[in-house]
Amino acid sequence: MRLLLLFSLIAGLPAAAETVVATRTIRAQEIIGPDAVRGDAGGNTGVKLDDIIGMEARVALYPGRPILTAHVMPPALIARNQIVELVFETGGLRITSEARALDRGAVGERIRVMNIASHVNLFGTVSPDGSVHVSQ
Template structure:
């Protein structure tokens, strides 16, 4: 009885990492879901972790098959342009609230311009998770 020996050789080579790309054309302002992305060959600066993409908003138009980069995405907008928002200013134990008009769209943590409706002064503020805008202080 002869014993047949089979030897398998694995060709050693660099492992190809996977990146993420848009599955279809996605307009700016669209929040991405799992069905909007596909795996592609990774490129330098491209995103590869789905948690960095799913639930984020397209900052620019994303084209099918083109790798996604962090600069292409942002936090979903909580404040729309021309929306009335509450401005918050804190100094020590004092909090001042005022009504303002957003002059740009913005997501959580983004700095946007706001016009104070009482004084008509334009200021910058940071969008908070509840959609109010922190205008300064501590």
């Protein structure tokens, strides 16, 4: 009985939900600034304003339309065709080489790179310093 009473009290409370919408057109691959978005009352996309600011748009975002988590990603640190440092570390051994990025990538993402010296394609993880670490 108490559980039913508690549930009816909770269900009767108004939901305080917020939807994040674009205030202007945001192009794909553009970093979203605080002037480009605002929080609107009503609706619930599960996205907070603080979670969107500083992210990169995956697709074009239009004014007045809600922004979902699928529309944004962390900002890319490495651009396609950029020359990056390729690092392989195991035990006490560290091998570095230059590589060309074949994909765009943010910190922590796996991207394809091509070793410039050997022309071998590898997968590696983007590090905060802009290098790509490969593992076995």
